Amino acid sequence: MAASETKTKLMDAAEQQVRHKGADGFSYSDLSQLVGIRKASIHYHFPTKADLLTAIMARYSKRIMTALEGYAQDLPGADQQLSDFIALYRDALQDGTALCLCVAYTVSQDSLSEGTHREIAQFRQQVRGWLEETFARAKAEGSVLGVTVPAHEAAAAYALVEGAQIAARISGDPATFDAATQALRERLIEAKA
Template identity: 55%
Template sequence: MNKVDTKTNLMDAAEQQVRQKGADGFSYADLSAQVGIRKASIHYHFPTKSDLLTAIMARYSQEVLTTLDGYVDLFPTPKEQLIAFVAFYRSALEEGDKLCLCVAFTVGRDALAPQTRLEISRFRDAVATWLQNRFEQLSCASPARGWGEDPTAESAATLALVEGAQLAARSTADLAHYDAATKCFLGRLGQL
């Protein structure tokens, strides 16, 4: 296995651990057993756990933002893009036993290194901007329906909705809680 493959495997394993157990829920010994390398080899790629956590947050951010940008090309209307966004956050739960990486990190935010917290903030700001753009487009397309009167507030509320819905679903390992929490928002979109 070459260095790139080992580093990617470590990041993949760490991301799954964080999404399932939180940032404090695993150790380099856990990764060593999962990936099949010595702990010293992990330290070669990521000298500290905070280096690893920052790296997986930066990678996750790039992947998610690429996906969201793809929705703009894939779905012709902001309504469809927002519906896809809600579905994307639902899919991050898998079977209700994981969270999206940002939410998983945020739960234990105080224990994270400043650089990891900065990556989380950048990610959330970028997602909020993406959402804000959708609401601005909705405002132009459906001004009489009350969408986009305050795109910044709509953006913040929507991000909080899907993140909170994830926590509700994860707490019981039941996706029905996510669906119940997002039902009214999706219903509003359905009225367009």
């Protein structure tokens, strides 16, 4: 297996472990078994677990921001973009056993490195910025009911999807996420009526 392929497999396996168990819920021994390589080989790619956790957060951030930018380019209305944003967070639940990476990190935030905290903070700032711009467009278009201050709407929507994820993970039922986000999703639908 090529070094880049091994590194990608390690990052994929680590991300799934964090999303299902939290950052403290797995070890390099677990990754060794999952990927089929020696622990020493993992240390070659990621000398410390902190390095690995920071790397998967940086990769996750790029992937999510690319998706959000795609919504802004490919979907005509801010309401549709927000609908896909909500769906993105719902899909991260998988069958109710996982969380998005950023939310999963909150479980172990006290043990995360400064580098990982910086990556998380930068990611959250970018997502809030995207949401604020999207709510500003929604207000201008009239495509979401009752938009007041876009920055406040962005903060509330972000807290809503993250909190709904946690509630759904606790219950083990993605329907909990749907119930929690219903009012926001209705604001998107009713604006079209």
